[in-house]
Amino acid sequence: MTPAALTPLPSTPQWEDADTFYEQLMDAHAGLSAEQSALLNARLILVLAHQIGRRDVLEACIATARLPG
Amino acid sequence: MSYRDPSHTNGYEFTQGSGYELPEYPFVTPPELRGEAPGRYPVVIVGAGITGLTLACSLARLGVAAVVLDEDNTVGVKGASSRGICYTQKSLEIFDRLGIYERMAAKGVQWSVGRTFAGEHEVYRFDLRQQGGFGLSVQPPFINIQQFYIEGFLVERIQELAESSGRVDLRWRNRLTGFEQQADHAVLTVETPAGSYTLEATHVVDATGSNSPLRRWLDVPFTGKRGDDRWCIADVRFTTRPPQERHTWIEAPFNDNRAVWQHLMADDVWRIDYQMAPDSDPAYVSREDVVRERLARQFGPDTEVEVVWVGPYAYRNECVHAMRHGRVFFMGDSAKIVSPFGARGGNTGVADADNLAWKLALVLRGRASPALLESFNDERLEAAQENVRVTSRTARFLRPADGMERLFRTAAIGLAREHAFARPLINTGRMAVANPYSRSRCVRCEPGSAAGRSTQNVALRWPDGQPGQLHDLLGWAGGDLLLLAFGPQPAAALRRLRQLGATAPVRSVQVLAPGEAAEAVEHVRDPQGHLRATCTLDGAAAPAWALIRPDGYLSATGSRIDGSLVRAVEQTLGLHEPLHANPVEVSA
Numbered sequence: 001m002t003p004a005a006l007t008p009l010p011s012t013p014q015w016e017d018a019d020t021f022y023e024q025l026m027d028a029h030a031g032l033s034a035e036q037s038a039l040l041n042a043r044l045i046l047v048l049a050h051q052i053g054r055r056d057v058l059e060a061c062i063a064t065a066r067l068p069g
Numbered sequence: 070m071s072y073r074d075p076s077h078t079n080g081y082e083f084t085q086g087s088g089y090e091l092p093e094y095p096f097v098t099p100p101e102l103r104g105e106a107p108g109r110y111p112v113v114i115v116g117a118g119i120t121g122l123t124l125a126c127s128l129a130r131l132g133v134a135a136v137v138l139d140e141d142n143t144v145g146v147k148g149a150s151s152r153g154i155c156y157t158q159k160s161l162e163i164f165d166r167l168g169i170y171e172r173m174a175a176k177g178v179q180w181s182v183g184r185t186f187a188g189e190h191e192v193y194r195f196d197l198r199q200q201g202g203f204g205l206s207v208q209p210p211f212i213n214i215q216q217f218y219i220e221g222f223l224v225e226r227i228q229e230l231a232e233s234s235g236r237v238d239l240r241w242r243n244r245l246t247g248f249e250q251q252a253d254h255a256v257l258t259v260e261t262p263a264g265s266y267t268l269e270a271t272h273v274v275d276a277t278g279s280n281s282p283l284r285r286w287l288d289v290p291f292t293g294k295r296g297d298d299r300w301c302i303a304d305v306r307f308t309t310r311p312p313q314e315r316h317t318w319i320e321a322p323f324n325d326n327r328a329v330w331q332h333l334m335a336d337d338v339w340r341i342d343y344q345m346a347p348d349s350d351p352a353y354v355s356r357e358d359v360v361r362e363r364l365a366r367q368f369g370p371d372t373e374v375e376v377v378w379v380g381p382y383a384y385r386n387e388c389v390h391a392m393r394h395g396r397v398f399f400m401g402d403s404a405k406i407v408s409p410f411g412a413r414g415g416n417t418g419v420a421d422a423d424n425l426a427w428k429l430a431l432v433l434r435g436r437a438s439p440a441l442l443e444s445f446n447d448e449r450l451e452a453a454q455e456n457v458r459v460t461s462r463t464a465r466f467l468r469p470a471d472g473m474e475r476l477f478r479t480a481a482i483g484l485a486r487e488h489a490f491a492r493p494l495i496n497t498g499r500m501a502v503a504n505p506y507s508r509s510r511c512v513r514c515e516p517g518s519a520a521g522r523s524t525q526n527v528a529l530r531w532p533d534g535q536p537g538q539l540h541d542l543l544g545w546a547g548g549d550l551l552l553l554a555f556g557p558q559p560a561a562a563l564r565r566l567r568q569l570g571a572t573a574p575v576r577s578v579q580v581l582a583p584g585e586a587a588e589a590v591e592h593v594r595d596p597q598g599h600l601r602a603t604c605t606l607d608g609a610a611a612p613a614w615a616l617i618r619p620d621g622y623l624s625a626t627g628s629r630i631d632g633s634l635v636r637a638v639e640q641t642l643g644l645h646e647p648l649h650a651n652p653v654e655v656s657a
């Protein structure tokens with residue numbers, strides 16, 4: 001699939017509270033080894049992916065994350 | 070011959086202590102070597118495995134003359150490492166039409182409960198009886214039975230049919246050694262104990278399996294991939310019986326945290342399939358003392374185990390780019406090879422055969438266009454590619470690459486223990502289904518139509534109230550298309566149906582709900598609405614008519630009996646391709 005065919009993701013921010021989320025994410029990793037952190041991240045991705053659910057949106061999310069940052 | 074009476078043994082019953090004894094079929098000197106020059110055969114099938122025999126049996130039923138060549142003289146494969154045990158509802162329906170289902174049901178084992186474990190914990194369980202999708206058919210969701218039983222039943226059925234029609238010739242110990250294609254036929258060179266001969270065929274079917282010589286000789290392009298995953302099967306009998314359920318361990322503590330499959334078959338034989346370390350030595354892992362030690366770790370040292378058969382295996386994915394090359398049709402494992410997860414090997418071979426048989430019969434009778442044969446490739450290549458995709462995903466879950474892939478599997482298993490939402494991520498095999506056809510030139514795919522999907526063999530009532538099945542109607546149609554007209558019809562529609570039956574290979578029947586009056590002589594009752602339901606897409610409006618092919622697939626449905634029905638019949642027979650092909654949705 002070409003990038004042009006991807007479902008567009010919302011470009012305007014839709015966070016209720018971006019700073020709180022970011023802080024909670026950092027706190028969740030505090031004190032974890034690299035291995036534990038990696039597992040937490042993997043679990044979190046799967047939980048979040050299920051919350052999104054839609055196949056086209058998930059595909060667009062993966063493509064967006066893969067773009068050079 | 071009885072298969073239920075243990076005192077009455079026969080050729081392919083289980084024999085105590087020495088594994089299986091397979092039947093042997095005699096070599097008969099073929100007519101070509103007896104000085105009779107028979108000329109050309111409409112169909113020659115190479116390979117008498119489950120796929121080739123299913124096709125041969127279908128052709129015998131449809132009255133098509135065919136020759137089957139097999140290099141061996143028995144069913145099963147001597148020394149084969151992995152063969153099918155699990156047969157899906159669709160396959161059971163096909164075998165029902167061929168007339169061997171009752172014997173399979175009597176010999177085989179039904180199951181519906183599946184449980185998946187990781188470590189000491191059960192991750193989840195399912196009961197197929199409580200799931201939608203299987204409920205309409207007369208046949209159960211699955212039967213487990215050793216593949217050679219089915220092959221043996223098919224051989225006997227073909228011989229039975231040969232007594233009435235005498236048209237399918239099974240030739241044992243006839244090995245294909247040469248092949249060439251001419252403009253309108255193929256020439257096959259065959260070696261036998263009585264010498265070599267050649268024969269000619271209009272159509273050739275390659276059902277030789279995963280080491281197809283024809284594919285090599287014709288240099289057929291394919292895509293394939295092999296990995297380092299290794300397994301070892303132990304078919305065993307026990308003093309104590311495990312529950313009649315399918316158990317799968319993703320990480321079995323008694324197998325170094327690798328996967329284990331546990332399945333029951335006929336004769337109280339259990340198939341225990343162990344995942345080995347990557348790149349394991351097959352000779353070592355299948356050594357009897359090593360196998361026994363493995364079994365003792367799982368079932369305890371006190372369980373007496375009788376080892377029936379052991380087979381180490383590796384698997385690969387392979388799929389040809391086209392399932393037809395000139396006069397040759399590729400089917401079963403000669404067209405595609407998949408890992409065993411989900412029973413998508415043998416079952417799709419059976420479906421390949423069922424797909425081609427009625428098409429060959431109609432084309433050879435001159436009732437359909439040769440273009441119909443091209444739809445075999447449209448439909449079964451789509452199925453093959455889908456089955457390769459699905460089984461590859463399972464294989465990747467079961468043998469994740471070290472690093473990130475394993476990490477995500479650990480995450481998924483951990484979540485699935487606590488949360489139902491994560492269970493769909495656990496992939497221990499997605500069981501084979503009747504693959505839908507979305508890009509066939511002979512199927513009228515339209516939004517809201519169930520066309521391209523398989524019907525189920527639902528129950529119905531004859532006009533006198535006696536119970537019947539959809540298969541009885543397909544049998545009545547006898548290899549022609551079956552048109553179901555639902556509910557009351559205007560007189561003009563009934564006239565149109567009669568005209569259609571007079572000019573095209575179509576038989577029509579009116580399907581009536583309770584309280585509806587019969588207008589056609591040929592009508593059946595659908596008291597529970599199952600016949601209508603199996604022709605209707607979930608959530609869509611029920612159609613006024615449905616066109617069912619001899620393989621049970623819907624080729625078109627419609628809301629009015631008018632010119633669109635005539636065009637649908639033509640398209641189904643390959644007579645006219647639609648002027649504007651419907652946009653095809655291809656899943657990524």
